[in-house]
Amino acid sequence: MTRTAWAPAALVALSLLVFFWTVQSLVMMPAFAQPADEQTRRLLEKSLSVVEIDKEIERVNLKKQELELQSEQKTQTIQVQEEMKIQRQADAGRVLRAYYTGERDILLGALLSFRKLSDFLVVMDYFEWIFARDRQVLGEYTAQLEQLQQQRQALDNQQLQLVEMEKRLLQQRARLAQLELEINRDLAASTDSERMRMLMEELSNYWQTVGLTEVKNYFRALSRAMKELPGWLKDNPEFLKMKGFDYTVRVPEDALNTFLRQQNELFKNFAFEFQKDNIQVNGQREGLSVAVSGHYTIENEPKNAIRFHVDELLFNGLALPDTTRKALEEEFDLSFYPQLIVKLIQAENVEILDKELVIHLKLKL
CATH class of the missing domain: 3.10.600 (pyruvate carboxylase f1077a mutant fold)
Known part of the structure; x- marks a missing residue:
């Protein structure tokens, strides 16, 4: 075929190529462009909400797992403190019984019976150590009780947060399921569902990237x-x-x-x-x-x-x-x-x- 003969055919082929490229460009409109009609806009909004709510479910799940781990650690800490409390309660009980039964009064009476100042000062130092130790035991027991109460309150708060998180998860999962149901229903009613799916996918990719x-x-x-x-x-x-x-x-x-x-x-x-x-x-x-x-x-x-x-x-x-x-x-x-x-x-x-x-x-x- 001569050059003059195939020139019209080439021109026709080029025209067809431009035509199909134009049609394809219109069909593959970028999802990030603002939608032209209300129906498309609503569908794309729903698809974007599905992406974001799914991410919210993942975020809440991670927070829930972290809180569950913290609660488990807090429970173990409370168990250890309960054991320490029992020991310090026993120590505090012995100190209080000593004062209640008059044991410390006997020591004070003995202190007053010394005639030599040097003996008096030696025993006085010993008594000061005893009383300081008594105060330390009682103080540690009181602090242990306060700390244990704080830990229990913190654990209760974490348990309440876990309940709220579980509630949020259920709500968001129900919301996600409803949106997916609506999207499937809208796609089934669409005259060009494949194009809509493509737009939704492009929008999701563009939003996330x-x-x-x-x-x-x-x-x-x-x-x-x-x-x-x-x-x-x-x-x-x-x-x-x-x-x-x-x-x-x-x-x-x-x-x-x-x-x-x-x-x-x-x-x-x-x-x-x-x-x-x-x-x-x-x-x-x-x-x-x-x-x-x-x-x-x-x-x-x-x-x-x-x-x-x-x-x-x-x-x-x-x-x-x-x-x-x-x-x-x-x-x-x-x-x-x-x-x-x-x-x-x-x-x-x-x-x-x-x-x-x-x-x-x-x-x-």
């Missing part, structure tokens, strides 16, 4: 920035007002955004928005978008702090489950500690207004 890492990077950067916030407020006294023993911190959202972007370049593509009783954080980078919605509360244990709670977390438009939000809160401290501004002050109230965060503090003497 890229998405979760990026989300943690943002939370880690925010946690570090919050540690620098008290120092920034000291350097910017226009945001801190004092009246008597009361302090008021007023932070406009544009000032907070400027501060955060100075702390980390990650926040250049993110923006904090203060709305009534709610904080919105939105941003995107390199095809990945994250949206966080939350609020602040005042907590006094283990110390006074303004604690941030994540109410909603969206990854590329898909809502992540509460287990993920809680795990991130536990891993990254996003709290604000007023004592780092001025010692002896405590947060009394926090308000989220439109475009402004207001914190009311009071000096505690």
